[in-house]
Amino acid sequence: MDPKYQPQQIEEKLYREWEEKGYFKANINKKKKPFSIILPPPNANADLHLGHAMYVVEDIMIRYHKLLGDEVLWLPGADHAGFETQFVFENHLKKEGKSRFDFDRDSLFKIIWEFVWQNRGNMEDQLRKLGFALDWGKKKFSMDEDIVKIIYQTFKKLHDQGLVYREKRLVNYCTFCGTSFSDLEVIYKEKISPLYYMKYGPFTLATTRPETKFGDTAVVVNPKDKRYKKWIGKEIEVEGLTGKFKLKVVSDESVDPKFGTGVVKVTPAHDFTDFETSRRHNLEMKQVIGFDGKLNELTGIYQGLYVNQARTKIVEDLKKKGLLVKIKEDYKNRVGTCYKCGRVLEPLPKEQWFVKIRPLADKAKKLVNEEKIKIYPRRFKKILIWWLDNFRDWNISRQVVWGIRIPAYFCQLKKQWFIEPIPPKRCTICGGQDFKQDEDTFDTWFSSAQWPFATLMTQNVIASDSEAISKKEITSSSLTPRNDSFFNYFYPTTVMETGYDILPWWVARMIMIGYFATGKPPFKNIFLHGLIRDKDGKKMSKSKGNVINPMDMVDKYGADALRSALIFGAKEGNDLSFSEEKVIGMRNFTNKIWNIGRFIWMNHSVIPTKSRLAGRVEGSKQKDSSTPLRSARNDTLRQLQKEFKEEKKKYLKLMDSYRFSQALGLVYEFLWHRFADYYIEQLKDEVIHGNIEALKTLREVYLENLKMLHPFIPFVSDAVWKVFKGERSSILSEKL
């Protein structure tokens, strides 16, 4: 054994061995308890960041349950990450002086596919470097043919049950990125938006968006507002920039009489509140801004101007015409922006596919309330329920090429949509050839929402017992004969572990869609971890320059050090502060583990000889073999065994209640400051003089602790284990 633990010489080789010997392979074993986790699939084309390294929490659970003797599955995969990936790719194109408009749909898809495949291997190698006990043979990609087939079946099932519908509605649309989003993708930013008070027929009203006035189809006031009561139901004539026009005055509770002048113009095509108002009052919708972000032909001389340009010009013209009363320049409001490019989003009316959330969310809520799905830390239960109560219908259409194309077809003859999971040869509606597939792709989260069951349903694993083989199950839609025994054994999965930041995006939707598709919750437990911050508790970001690359840490200090730095002293579910110093501290810990082993091994492997003894004893105090001391040593041994017993009991309790940080802290404290600093120091001379009893006790307690530490620091623990138990042994075939 080297005097120093050198992870660089051990980790890669050891991981390869684990993989080759099949320690990570899951099978169907009805004699064992199944324990399964589906890895939250990283983007296929990106490198891992520290957030991904937090999957170490999952590896801890996986390895711990392996040690408990469960049949364990940790299933890896990658996500195509639709719009995200296309956005990255477009930036890449920009560097070459090109844009997405230089390609037709098919060739754009093809070059993005190639781009993704070129960048794909990195992520998997990085997960290996972190030591994750993933069952690589079962990895899936969200665009695998069989996965897509399942996504399509679910979509059809939702549609058949009236839970998917197509409707023209206001959606958040980024005119730069060229796609719509769901509510969740919108980032609201506080901005200074001058509030313009303008003359509007007999009224004065306040607006931040004068350029939308061409799309106004009514004026609304509060029904209780005495000032305007007499106008309700009447029609007014308004002098505008492009001539006179007439509008109805309606009343609606949503209007706050105290805001502005208490009169609001209604622009149903370009404002969410107004859209709702228009539905309540049956108002016409008039779109004056196009998907290119420019004003359209309904705006007269303003046609062709971008929204911001138009606003400036319209304000000038209003001034000239004497229609502008005043401007509140310092007015602040919140504006929806694109989460990728940061530009202001435009609410625009568009026909899209929506998932009807209410029935799905209600069922999901029941599962959570009845603890069919448990969530840790507990406080997130309330947050999850809040989301399930407040979700609105989910727009799943994206105008992005890189994605899973929606299997919806439009019959040109009957002007109707139909859904087919398999590309149809003929129109389902009229039997003819005249139909066209929807150009749009699914929101990535629509496929992610199906990840747990989709990945398990597409495994070709057959049960080892003949009973299961003879009972080949066929899917309800009978598209593909499928062996469901693997799915049945591992689903619902045991734990879904991910960051709390994607609770509504992913976790909630997996519950809703997973339960809909399978009649079971996709997982029994949810465990949420926090976000990683820098050593001053600040968010890591490229612009701040405080980003730490996890792979650098692995190269410098070893995967074990990085892993334990992410766990040690961090409260589950809370953000944690991370620094290189912390990794160094944990590297010292791995070295300590190594050296404790080295000490025991050195004495263990060398049978004490007289000359050796003489060499050692010379210069020391020479009192070790006297009888009173011997019995004192025996007391020490008993004390050690007692202390270890308590430690292990506490450890199991902590591990079982997901308090990994405390479990690691416990073993850290015990092994370093009790076992090494105290017990080894006490027994050192004894051991060197060949006290077999003392050595045996130290060895046993140490090896037990190695097993306990293995989930946290798999490399060094197994490396030392092999020294003691032989090259062909591994903690991975041990039991706690």
Next chain:
RNA sequence: GGACUCGUAGCUCAGCGGUUUAGAGCAUCUGAUUUACAUUCAGAGGGUCAGAGGUUCAAAUCCUCUCGAGUCCACCA
């Protein structure tokens, strides 16, 4: 406006199903070593546990309020 998290040693944080002198890592200071490990060991300094009430024999821990930091959500036109 709603919800949540946090305010504990110089810094970053544990501890919070209540109980002896409140902990860790890093940092600081003093000392040790022909050594399993200097990626080490022994020891020291450093905290009225944000503040104020309350419950209790007993509170950093439970309850209420106040102040401060941060996060998420919400149709202020």
